[in-house]
Amino acid sequence: MTVRVLVVEDEELSAQAHAAYVRRTAGFELAGVARSSVEAVRVLRSVPVDLVLLDMHLPDGHGLALLQGMRAEGFLCDVIAVTAARDVEVVKRAVSQGVVLYLLKPFTYAGFRTKLDQYADYRARLTAAESDVGQQDVDEMLGVLRTTPQRTTVPKGMSVDTLREVTVALRDGVGRSASELAAAIGTSRVTARRYLEYLAAEDVVERSVRYGGSGRPEVEYRWTGA
Known part of the structure; x- marks a missing residue:
């Protein structure tokens, strides 16, 4: 099943790059690009979205405020934070509000793809699960999100x-x-x-x-x- 992705990013070059990365990754399609919280809500109201790639620094408010508003309005799509925000309090609040993965800028396509592959694995396990799951099933599904991927993001010999x-x-x-x-x-x-x-x-x-x-x-x- 294809994952429909909304990119929320205020910086034009980064927004274009993230959109191109989504199109380049098998199993994902671009649902839209929003440069602000207002634009993000407009897209969410108009097209189906499975996953939001959320920047924390938006021109009309913090990304976590947008996330809180999304939940209040009933949008239950998953969220991956894609941001330069390294403040531990922001990370803690993001996790508490249901952000499933956190990708720090700057990064290359390889690092981006690794996070999307990790999410796709989690989603595939969730879709394949029976209506009733056991403890091991839940542990395995959540473990996909919590385990550090083994893929190397830079070639051998590079730092x-x-x-x-x-x-x-x-x-x-x-x-x-x-x-x-x-x-x-x-x-x-x-x-x-x-x-x-x-x-x-x-x-x-x-x-x-x-x-x-x-x-x-x-x-x-x-x-x-x-």
Whole structure:
């Protein structure tokens, strides 16, 4: 069964990236994109939605306030928080209000896909369950959401911390060459290029050719992802 997803994200580039990621993931389809709480409620009232990908920082209120309003209005769709909010109180409140998974920005498509696959596994088990379930059935269904997936999100030999530095440096949307990025994060050009090529393969960085000066053209990398 296809999962219909509503992306709630105020930042335009991130909203576009999340929508593209949903379309790219088997078993999921995009129900809509909302840039505010008001838009999100409008979509929920107009089309069926199974899963909401919810940012916490919205222009017309906090994501948790939107979630509370959704529940009060009877929208029982599942919610995955997709946000840069790292405050432990926000995490606690999100869990208490029924957020099933929490995905921190920045991330690549691989990290995004892992969360959706985790949710799809949970949903498949829930759908396949009998009308009456035992304790083991419940434990297994909830365990899918609570267990850390074993999939590696970066290739062997690459560091998650360095990947985070690279993505943070690129998120201002300014195009950079491998040499410029290397200088910005304090690593070698070869290392910077390896991470840039990895992000390009994940479709969160766009390559282009930069001309200018008397030297050979350089490859420029610009962030387009989440």
